[in-house]
Amino acid sequence: MNRRTFLQTSAATAAMFARDGHATMSARSANDRVQMGVIGPGSRGKEVLRQMLHVPGVEVVGVADVYEPRFAQADAVAERTVFHTKDYRELIARPDVDAFLIATPLSLHREHLEAVLHTGKPVYSEKAMGFTVPDCQGIIAAARRSRSILQIGHQYRYAPWIVASMERIRKGEIGEPTHVYAYWHRNNDWRRPVPKDDPNGKLEHLINWRLYRETSGGLVTELGVHHIDLANWIFGGQPTHVLGTNSIVRYRDGRTVGDNTQCTFLYAGGKRMVFSSLTDNAKQGNEFWVYGTEGSVQFTIEDAVFYYEKKKPLPKEANATVVEHGVETGASYSTGNEMPYRGPGDKVQVTYIDPTLACASAFFAAVRGGAKPLANAEVGYRAAIACAVAHDAVFTEEKTPIPALPVV
Incomplete structure (x- = not known):
């Protein structure tokens, strides 16, 4: 993407959020310099920082990390030497x-978030917002005490095709949404390489923290938090309960979280979200299906497609018969209309913007204009608290209640 294209895209993104009242950015404020400090410039941190540095007027002045090799990596992203500290x-x-x-x-999110929120300075935190139930409750309390801007990195809330689809869903295009089926399937072991000189396994746990239960919520948190947040958006609230399971079926390499998981999140009114994540088969990939009474929407990480329900056939008499494939059966046994729809559907037409870039652009628009971010602390809480409870629920395999957002 060249600079002209980026500036046009950035302006369009800011305008999109301004229309919904989520952020504002004037031509003058867009030129204000914002100097960033980064706590944790690891794999995801570097990618978010890279996207942030595409926003005009943003620069990084310092990074903090306990793993020193990250300093040179952060300098490479910044294209200059910045302040480093452990x-x-x-x-x-x-x-x-x-x-x-x-x-x-x-x-570590709670420790770092509470420390930054205490300064009153704006902060963008990767999701999930918090790890445990007390962490989530502590962070939301700190955010409410602080006057600072807090945006959680739920980048798909800013993806143009999802924003456009949500507007169509709100207008009733697929009727009433009742179910969400979400998948994040991969075919790799989810492991990152570790330097060979690691006699105590310290670097293994530092680099592959997502594989260990004491530091990670496993697949349902690290991946499913995206889908939970979107389901919360669609259903207008967080889930009340979760039940699930996980296991290690293939990658028996010392990890203590599952290499697959399946969860059902229960919402008010009988609505449901079903989440599945595999690491040994990539069929489905990252898909998010919204089912409504009049139609469905399929989200991927690049686009969205609407599908519509066929007209319901008139009910047949109790003693009526039908003929299918040359066989006469009772009407109640008829499988008509049960074959999956295989047409092209109605693809949402929008200009693609990288969701992380859109999310970062919205954050700086909020910083410069003082508007409340769309993915704020309460949004972050509702997704993170569901993951925090699911962290244990997939091991107990019991229906477990999820604490509601604390009342102010």
Whole structure:
């Protein structure tokens, strides 16, 4: 993407959120410089930082990480040498940092978020917002005490094809949404390479923290949090209960979270979200299906397609018969209209914008204009709390209640 294209895209993104009242950005404020401090420039942190640096007027001035090789990697993304420290408190104390990106392992989010929120400076935190139930409750309390902007990195809330689809869903295009089926299937072991010189296994747990139960919510959190957030958006609230399961079926390499998981999240009014994640078969990939009384929508990480229900056939008399494939059966046994629809559907027509870039653009629009982010602390809580409960529910395999958002 060249600079002209990016500036046009960035302006369009800001305008889209301004229409919904989520953010505003004037031509003057778009030129204001924002100096970023990054806590946790690891794999995801570098990608978010890379997208942030595409936003005009944004630069990084310092990074904090306990793993020193990250410093050179962050410098490469910044294309210059920035301030480095292994103690995040030194970075927080710097007066030249205007806003923060937190992309540390999930189990550290509460510590880092509460410290930054206490400064009153804006912060963009990767999802999930918190790891445990007390973490989520502590973070939402800290966010409410603070006057700072907090945006959670639920980037698909900013993807143009999802934003456009949500508007059509709200207008009743697929009737009443009743079910969500979400998949994130891959065919790899979800493991990252570790330097060979790791006699105590310290680097293994530092780099592959997502594979261990004491630091990770497993697949349902690291991947499913995206889908839970979208289901919350569609159903207008968080789930009340979850039941699920997980197991290690293929990658027996010392990990303590499952290499597959299946969960059902229960919402008010009998509505449901079903989530499945595999690491040994990539069929389905990342798909999110919304089923309504009049139609369905399929989201992927690049597009969305609407499908519509066929007209319902008139009910047949109790003693009526039908002939299917040359065989006469009772009317109640008829399988008519049960073959899957295989047509092209109605693809949502929008200009593609990388969701992380759109999310970052909205964050800086909020920082410059003072508007409340769409993916705010309450949005982050409702998704993270479901994951925090599911973290244990997939091991107990029991229906488990999910705490509601605390009342102010």
